[in-house]
Amino acid sequence: MTGVESDHLRFNILGTLEGWAGGTRLRFGGSIQERVLATLLFEPGRIVPVTRLVEAAWDEEPPTSAEHQVRKAVSELRRRIPRGADVVVTDDPGYRVELGDGQLDLNDFADLLRVAHAAVGADRTAEAEAALRQALALWRGPIMAGRGGRVIEAAATVWEERRLTAAEQHFELRLAHGDAAELVGDLRDVISRHPLRETLRGHLMLALYRSGRGAEALEEYAAVRRLLVEELGIDPGAQLTRLYEGILREDLESAPSPAEPQPALAAPVSEPGVADRGVCTLPYDLTDFTGRDDKQRLLLEKAGEPGGEGTRIIALDGMGGSGKTTLAVRAAHRLADHYPDGQLFIDLRGFTPGERPLQPAVALESLLRSLGVPDEQLPEGTEERTALWRVTVARKRVLILLDNAADPGQVIPLLPASSGCLVLITSRGRLVDLDGAEWIGLGTLAPEESATLLAKTLGVERTAAEPEAVAELAELCGRLPLALRIAAARLRNRPRWTVAHLVERLSHETRRLDELSTGRRSVTATLELSYQALSASGRAGFRLLGQHPGTEIDVWSAAALTGTSAQEAEDLLEDLLDAHMMQQQALGLYSFHDLVRSFARSLPGDDAGGGALAGRLLPYYLDATEAACEVLFPDRLRMEFDVEVPPTAELPPLRTAAQAMDWFDREYQTIQLAMDREGDIVDPACVVRLSRNLAFYLYTRSKPDEQVAQGLTAVRAARRLGEQRLLCLSLNNLGVAQWRVGRFRDGIDSVSEARRIARALGDEVGEAMSVGRLGLLHLDIGELAEAVRCLEQAVVLRRESGYATGEADSWANLSSAYRRLGRHHEAVAAAEEALRINRRAGVPDREKFVLNDLAAGLLGMDEPERALAVLDDGLTPGDETRQTENHALTLALSAEARQLLGDTERALRDADRAREIVGRSGVRLRASEVENIAGRVHRRAGDPAQALRLHRLALDHATALGYRAEVLDALTGLACAAEELGEKDEAAGYRARGRILQAELGIGAGEEE
Known part of the structure; x- marks a missing residue:
């Protein structure tokens, strides 16, 4: 200091x-x-x-x-x-x-x-x-x-x-x-924080009455009477009651009308040395104003830039309740010193509940009176008043805040011609025809700004006591300033409520908007005005789009849902974007603010239920997924369906694999949500076929839990449809999904039922599919003899059905079964046959899976150099996002081969990377395989303690799944690691358990490393 x-x-x-x-x-x-x-x-x-x-x-x-x-x-x-x-x-x-x-x-x-x-x-x-x-x-x-x-x-x-x-x-x-109309906004704001102050209510009633709004004055009395009865159990006092009766009789003394112009309003308090600001009708600046620092800085910077020859116009646009007026008022107060001849505010009532937008002539009358023009000098017509207005402010430095504008026609007559003036405008939609305006768009508050606003309005101690609930409250309010202030007001008026209690009430979407209402402030009322300002077709489209289940909406799904062309849907989306009824985070993708979506879903309409969703959106997604699968999975089994779904008109561009995969990545969750909501009322054939298409994508992207859920949906739909062939297909696909998450017994049940149906129908393709999948499931639970029998039969059935890639899959799985039995030469031969078929069919995505089997067989034959060459082919594409778990296994096998060839440093790096990748995949049966391989790599590198830890993880994972073949590998690894650590008794125990399991699996005593 x-x-x-x-x-x-x-x-x-x-x-x-x-x-x-x-x-x-x-x-x-x-x-x-x-x-x-x-x-x-x-x-x-x-x-x-x-x-x-x-x-x-x-x-x-x-x-x-x-x-x-x-x-x-x-x-x-x-x-x-x-x-x-x-x-x-x-x-x-x-x-x-x-x-x-x-x-x-x-x-x-x-x-x-x-x-x-x-x-x-x-x-x-x-x-x-x-x-x-x-x-x-x-x-x-x-x-x-x-x-x-x-x-x-x-x-x-x-x-x-x-x-x-x-x-x-x-x-x-x-x-x-004599002030009246200009006090209404300030009085309402103070009353919102102190709703039980009868004196303030009386002032508001009088201000409304003197502004020619007697009906609203009477409504204020009714509102405060209800509040006093609910909160305190008393009626309004005698003074307020007399005022009410006087308004009813219309015998209150009218406001004074002095013959001479009223004196300028006293300037707000300012620091020493600041010049007098002239007439000021700005609302007061909120003391708890929070956030918007970047927007405020931008606004002030624009206002401070050198102007041209005309009036500087800066406009704020944003959805109702986003805080446009609050920010504009704050900026106006900070700019006031630069406009010493006056700072004027007028609410144009473009979106004011219960009121029509202010006509330019009425607005001009208010502005001219603010500058002291007497009534007798006010002309009648709008053009004449505009001319007088521009003459009055000529050569003056005046700031004018035009709040709540509805359209350019309301604003243009109010614009001064003086280059020394600044006009600030707030509007819900961007007034694109307003030439020369510099626009600043307002979105929602940042999470930290929302928390700060709640702390200021609710109290720091109360919010600090429930930080998690406060954060959740901010999200439920959509980080919208109006909603946050309403929520805080409800909590202030109910001191016994916790923040968590209000969060629980807001968590129910059907009642959320009802909760966000207090006094005269309501999110619903704010949104209703924006909704009513739309055209009839815009309102209908808005209601339908509100039913879209996704967080983002593209043009094509919007067209399907609304039953229009893509061009018409894009026009609708852009109109809603201009009106701030939608948002856009990325080009071509639109989204609702959470509260706007709740509002849209609350609206009644001719088709605001599930009809459009089930009848138009899901068939569109079926067509789109069919097109995407044609590009991504050209080798999939072609199937004819007895029940067809009418095609939709327009689809997004899905011509390349990149386009198709990007589209799937963006839309798959929305498709699942749509099926969850409408799966019981849409055509079951659509659900089955759509589920099958999703299964291909979910398999490729390693999303096994979602694949199981989708499989169950398809099976339910097929049973409801009563179409046995579709049920067989759905059960087979469900069995694969259950296999991937390690639910082997459930998978056997599903596929066994599918096989019975296929036999009853004489469906050779369905039976071949079932037999192959039964072999895979028996393999992993350790029933190796049964697995070999099923897979050898599947090879024959697949070949006879003419489905080459299905035959290749059966050869690859047969290779795994031979390897588990120690028949490594046969394992290599089976994998090579699978690889030959896939390459002849041109199916690169299936190669990595086969290459893993081939390399594992070669390692079993003690040929690490050949194994590494095979694996390098599998690692060349380097795409970890497609069949992630297979990529992890390729990397783990590569690590083992490299170590056997002497590259221990690279081996350790690759093994640890494989564990990281398989952990992300969610495919639990692959995790134990990778952990066992990594355990062997670490033990050979001289770290038996880490090997012991990894083999224990593998044992836990494999045991939980019933993956007995991998349990055996884990026990063998644990015995070797424990022995190197000198824990002889523990090693002997693992070996004894391993010998018992070998006998159960029908495997001869395997060689230990």
Whole structure:
């Protein structure tokens, strides 16, 4: 603090606690120092005992060293404050602060209240109004930002009551001076935070009545009466009741209409040296304004850029409730000094519940009166008023905030011609015909901004107690400022509610919008106005798109859902985007804000249910997946279906493998959601065929759990359809999915049923498929003889059916069975036959699977060099995202081959990488294989402890699945690792278990390494 003069010392407590020395902000230390200082500042010049400071610093039981810590805190404050010993003075039995005039905002506030009181007594109402305005402007938020603790909050309550009383008196004075319409917005805002203040309600009723809005004034009385009865069980007081009766009889005294122009409104409080700002009708700047720092910075930068010859126009657009007005008002206050001739605000009511948009002539009348033009000088026509308006502001520097604009026609007559003026506009949709405007779009708040807003509006202590619930609340509110403020208001008005309780209520989508309503503020009402502004076709399309199950909507699915062409669907989506009823995160992909989607789904309509989803969207997805599978899986078995689904008109571009896979990656979850919601009402044939197409994709992308779920959906649909051939196909596909997640017995049940159906139908193709899959399932549960029998039969059946790639699959699985039995030469021969068939058929995706079997057989024959050459072929494509688990196994086998050839460093690296990849795949049966191979690699590298750990993991995984063949490999590896670690008894135990399992599997004693 050296070099800082204490003469410029100032403390602010009406908001966050601040201390300033010259232009330098003081740092007081921790919360104890802040609470001690705040308690002293509440009573400047008075002694505050140490015991009271202890009580203020600790809400709960203070520590035994509390008094000592308070004295240390005072010492720290003195060190941090310039000439601190003269500011915080010791005065037994405590301390006091000594401050001069202008050094504490609390003192300034009290002084200004005294000035206002004296001015009212002397009938100097203009002076009283100015003093109250300056006093209220000192408040930057709740005292200590709500972080003061119990003692400070008790004192803050007293000052908050004085603030409210001052605000009530200030509104009363302005009403007496003839202000009315311009007070409505400010009064509503204060009432939203203090809904039970009858005096404020009375001021609002009077302001509405004098603005020609008597019906709304009566509605306000009904609203506050309901609230008082619900919250306190009482009726409104006599004064409010008399006001209500006077409005009913229409015999209230009218607002004054002075013959001369009204004097300019008193300028808001400003720092010394700032010029008078002229007439100002801006709403007050929210003290708890949060976030939008980047947008505010951009707006101020644009406003500060050199202008052209005309008026600078900056416009904010965003969905209802996104905080456009709040940001515009804040920016206007910060720019006010640059426009000394006035800062004007007018609500154009483009989207105001219960009101029609303000006509330009009416808006011009309000603006001209604000600048002092008397009634007798106001012309009648819009053009004449526009001309007078432009003459009046010519050569002036005026800021005009046109809030809530509906269309360009409402705005253009209000634009001044002076190059010294700035016009700020807020609108829900971008007014594209408004030439020369610089637009800034507002989205939702960032997560941290949402949390901060809730903390400021709800209180730091309350939000800090439930941080996870606060984060969830922000997401349920869609991080929309309006929804967040409504949620905070509900919690403030219900102090017994926890944040988690409100989160639970909001978690039900059907009632979420009902919960986000308080007083006159409602998310539904805000969205309803935007919805009604759409054309009839736009509203119908909006309702249908609300039923789309995905988080993102492309043009083609939108066209299918709405029953239009892709071009018409794109036009609809773009119109909704312009109206901020949709969002766009990527080119060609559109999405709803969560609350907008809830609103769309709540709307009644001719086809807002599942009809469009089941009848149009799912058939579209069937056509699209068929086209994608034709590109990605040209070798799949061609099947004729007895039941056809009508094709849809337009499909996305799916001509290349990259296009098809990208489309599947983006849409597969949406397809699953659509089937979950509508699978019981759509044509079952569509569900079965669509599930089959998804199964190919899910297999390729290694999503086994989702593949099982999709298989079960297909089987249910096939049973409902009663089509045995489709049921056979679905059961076979389900069996493969169950095999991949290690549910071998379930898989055997599914495939066995499929085989019985195929035999009954005389379906040779279906039976060949079933026999091959039974062989695979028996193989992995260790029933090797049965596996070989089934797979050898499957080879013959597949060959006879003419399905070459199916025959190759059976040869590859037969290779695995031979290898498990120690028949390595036969294993290699079977794998080579599978590879030959696949290459002749031109199916590269199946090669990696076969190459793994071939390499494993070669390693069993002790030919690592040949095995590595084979595996290098499999690793060449390097795509880990397709059949991820097979890629991991290729890498693990490669590691074992490299180690046997002497490259241990690369082997260890590849083995660990294989474990990482297989862990991501979710294919559990492959995990145990890779872990066993990695265990062998680590043991040969001289790390038997790591080998032991890996083989134990493999044993646990394989045992849980019943994967007995791999259990045997794990036991063999554990025995070898334990023996190298000198644990002879443990090694003998593993060997004994291995011999028993070998006998059960029908395997001769295998060689150990």
